Amino acid sequence: MAPSLRQVAPLLAVFPSRSIGASLLAPCLPEIASSLQTTYEGVGSLVGGVYIGYGLSVLGVGLLGRRLRPRLLLLLGAAIQAVAVALFAASPGFAVAWVACLLYGTAGTADLAATAILAGVGGERRGHLLSLGHGSYAMGAVAVPLAAGWALDAGGTWRLLFAATVVANLAVLAWVVLSGAGRGVGEEAVPVERAGTGLWRFPAFRGGMLAMALYIAAEVGPAVWLPTWFRERFGASAVLGSASVAVFWAAMMLGRLRLGRRVDGPGARRFVARLAVLAACAWTAVLLSVHAWMALAAVAAFGLAMSVCAPALQGFAARPFPGSETPVMAWLAAVSGAIGALLPWGIGAAAERLGPAGAVTGRGMGLTFALGLGPLLLAALALVVSRAGGLTEPGAGCRRT
Numbered sequence: 001m002a003p004s005l006r007q008v009a010p011l012l013a014v015f016p017s018r019s020i021g022a023s024l025l026a027p028c029l030p031e032i033a034s035s036l037q038t039t040y041e042g043v044g045s046l047v048g049g050v051y052i053g054y055g056l057s058v059l060g061v062g063l064l065g066r067r068l069r070p071r072l073l074l075l076l077g078a079a080i081q082a083v084a085v086a087l088f089a090a091s092p093g094f095a096v097a098w099v100a101c102l103l104y105g106t107a108g109t110a111d112l113a114a115t116a117i118l119a120g121v122g123g124e125r126r127g128h129l130l131s132l133g134h135g136s137y138a139m140g141a142v143a144v145p146l147a148a149g150w151a152l153d154a155g156g157t158w159r160l161l162f163a164a165t166v167v168a169n170l171a172v173l174a175w176v177v178l179s180g181a182g183r184g185v186g187e188e189a190v191p192v193e194r195a196g197t198g199l200w201r202f203p204a205f206r207g208g209m210l211a212m213a214l215y216i217a218a219e220v221g222p223a224v225w226l227p228t229w230f231r232e233r234f235g236a237s238a239v240l241g242s243a244s245v246a247v248f249w250a251a252m253m254l255g256r257l258r259l260g261r262r263v264d265g266p267g268a269r270r271f272v273a274r275l276a277v278l279a280a281c282a283w284t285a286v287l288l289s290v291h292a293w294m295a296l297a298a299v300a301a302f303g304l305a306m307s308v309c310a311p312a313l314q315g316f317a318a319r320p321f322p323g324s325e326t327p328v329m330a331w332l333a334a335v336s337g338a339i340g341a342l343l344p345w346g347i348g349a350a351a352e353r354l355g356p357a358g359a360v361t362g363r364g365m366g367l368t369f370a371l372g373l374g375p376l377l378l379a380a381l382a383l384v385v386s387r388a389g390g391l392t393e394p395g396a397g398c399r400r401t
Helices: 005-035 040-063 070-090 094-106 109-153 158-179 196-201 203-234 238-263 268-288 292-306 309-318 325-354 360-386
Strands: none
Touching (some): 005 070, 005 109, 005 203, 040 109, 040 203, 109 158, 196 203, 203 238, 203 268, 203 292, 203 309, 203 325, 203 360, 238 309, 268 309, 268 360, 309 325
């Protein structure tokens, strides 16, 4: 039986609650760097701190998946998130800001739990529900960068923007508490071999981990550095730089709402593999663009092609393991956290070294070179997803080796 709107609406709200704070970082990076008296490499490490916290927390969930209830993780993560954003907004220096980012990363158990609950109640429609969840995440990621760009141009501060985010986080936390969302889900016994490290025995699970690692490696660079790349590469304003990431997430949201049903039927793997190839071509077009408006058009194509890849990969990984959605999603998130912890810092460090400091076009080219690995990662993703036996189709089983 399909879940009701009352069951899923508070869970869907968790995703934009998360994306509001996360998507503020990208348009505010130059201002944060100036305020905290650090470099691109330094602000890149702030983003890395988020992923370190996220990776460590979800790794713990993956190892203890049979003992932790999704609703408990949901409530705990949502509460920690509000505290972390408040601490970041009030941080007097880089060290406190980094700790706040680390804490914000641990709060990722909120959307991890929401994802696991949606996968658990969705049945054969889990891919569509996960696409709606990711689409609702994109809603915040679309509106917030645009609003942030206008606010910064109007004289607002990044601290004020993050302080406003705390209010939204607390409102969603209250909704989840009062609605009882997730109560009773994921509380059944799970076989030992399908929880914790036992999941790694299955080829389908390992294939899912590899595919997700490639996807995150291809997405995290654009999602974090795109506004800064526009400002440095084309001398764009804060508004146009922020608009670039808003266009990316708007295209992601549109794709997730329109294409979500395509990842629940036969041929889903081939469909996702083709999208990965299209995304590789689109990102190449972004990096080779000679004008900001050309780059924006290519960003839209990139976001559309990437849109349903993540929820599809989550659905592929969870489908063979009914009842084990929480540890499966936790391991997927742990892999994502490990990749995300390294890449933002690595891209920032590479940009500083590949482009002459202080030269707008030079540093812009440094970021261009640093982001140039994306098409290769997406091509590898297409190969992994399309490889027979690497992942399972909807309705297929799995075997252990």
